[in-house]
Amino acid sequence: MKLITCIVRPDKLDPVADALDKQHIVGMTVTDVRGFGRQKGQVEHYRGGEYTIRFISKVKIDLVVQDSDVEAVLVTISKVARTGNIGDGKVFVLNVENALRIRTGEKGTSAL
């Protein structure tokens, strides 16, 4: 099982959720986060002066899937969340050692 953690633009949340739904990936956890990448935020202008907004609002989407679904999910997110501009975000894949469905006590892949 793998945890796929995606940092995406806030307006991409619905398109990503819809695209994953069509792939029958069910379940996600969404967190409001702030961050920046190599560009270190963005430069704005106010009254002729420059200032840097360092932490930009993003949305983190966490999904846990079977190993065999990871590639398909990455391709989908890559397509749907991309605008081509700096700030599109990143996706990280982490290993999941075990999982538990709290309602029933099921463990392992049947918890997903």
Added chain:
Amino acid sequence: MMDVLLEEPFETIPSGDATNREGGGGMMLIASIIRPECLDAVKDALSQLHVVGGMTITDVRGFGRQKGHVEHYRGEPYVIRLLPKLKVEVAVRAEDVEPVMAAISQAARTGQVGDGKAFVHTVHEVMRIRTGERGPSVL
């Protein structure tokens, strides 16, 4: 917006991968998504175990296989897709994972759809920021 310049090199305590650490077990992160109203029960259950040094709580939104739930407004159904949940993260020694999972499972369960899930991840290294200490003694 000031950048802090470090005059001297920042000292780090060499450690290597914690999973190979002598005398200490591996470390795991247990991340649970629970109903917000179960937080107190989960906190109490974990503190009674004495293997949990602390926890981090995050407000999140999410859904599982039920895909949120359907409400009705003026006769029309509509779907609330993202439901408020809490994420509770605790880092523990590998040998304590089972009792912690059992405690969370009991404290957070109502038997209804929407109770949540818990996931276990390997932690490769941990550091106490105040002292620079590394390894299982930080937990």
